[in-house]
Amino acid sequence: MIARLIKKYCSFLTYVFWGGVATLVNIGTFMVSIHLGIHYQMGNVIAWLLATLVTYLSNKFLVFHSGYHGVQQMLRELSSFLCARSLALLMDFVIIWTGISLLRYPALAVKIFDNVVVGILNYLVSKWVIFSEK
Template sequence: MIKDLWMKYKSIIAYLFWGVVTTIVNLAVFQILSPGLHWNVALSTVIAWFASVLVAYFTNKVWVFGSHYTTVSDFVVEIFRFFFYRGLTLVIDLIITYVGIKVLKFDTPLQQFIVKFVDNVVVVIANYIFSKWLIFKDNRDIADK
């Protein structure tokens, strides 16, 4: 029974695990840059996003969706798709962060952390949907043949 559940939900469990790792990277980089070094919130968000997307791409490619592309052109298409859709969720990230910190004035370090945590939950869900159905879908079809 446990093995059946694992097989059925293995990609979701792996995605959630690596999503937590990616979220930790995002939150840590943001906390170091914005509240820690007093960098601009938007710049800190973008740098945190970039660091976490790099972690997410390689972990999703290998351990979540089992991407098996071996040609350079297939790799370029896949990584472009990944960064494109992560770029869309970056917009969501920036909007939630801006509204939470600048508009609603949640500007203490703890409040900023809470805003970024909520933001990351929304982003992780959107990223899973994009990854499962739009980024790694073609590759999964090829790998299954």
Template structure:
């Protein structure tokens, strides 16, 4: 039992990032799917994806700050940290939007495909995008935002 505790303590940050990153990704995919079901693929891959990302950025900041990197910054330092976090997440949001635009609008199924197939394709593109975004966000968070002093 002690070995397990030692491993968790040793790899806590990575494990916590995977767990809370998984929750943020799940939230991202669920909101995307809800937008897609309620308002259509065009909305979900456009404005909906941006709204989806804003919700997830706020959730991810709170979980990363509180549970993953356990930031102790207050005042101006906390605001600077938040600004860096949001800036980096906006960069990966743009990356997400570009991947979705290319994947759905340029490479996606068009004429002759059922709507269900187009929706499934869009969700697959969103999943692929999330893998790239998660890796990028971890690097930004670890190297630029929540670096240990």
């Protein structure tokens, strides 16, 4: 029974693991940037770039097993991924700005909340739009 559940939810569990790795990269980079005196929104962009690289590679090859099916398919997939992640970055900006500048919550708490919200939406878009079998 447990083996059946693991098999059924394997891509989700793998996504959660690699999403955790990307989240650690994102939050770690963000906090180091703040510690170095970089403005929190610039640190957010740097963190987003590194986490997006980790996420694309892990999603493509380890989570959704998309593989390589030619340059055209790869470019379509990559452009869809970057477009969706760019929209997620806009949401990221709003959440970070609202939490830190308006509500004055601690940066780490806001970033963790932000990663949960954006991570759930990114999973849904990746599974059903970007890496889906069409």
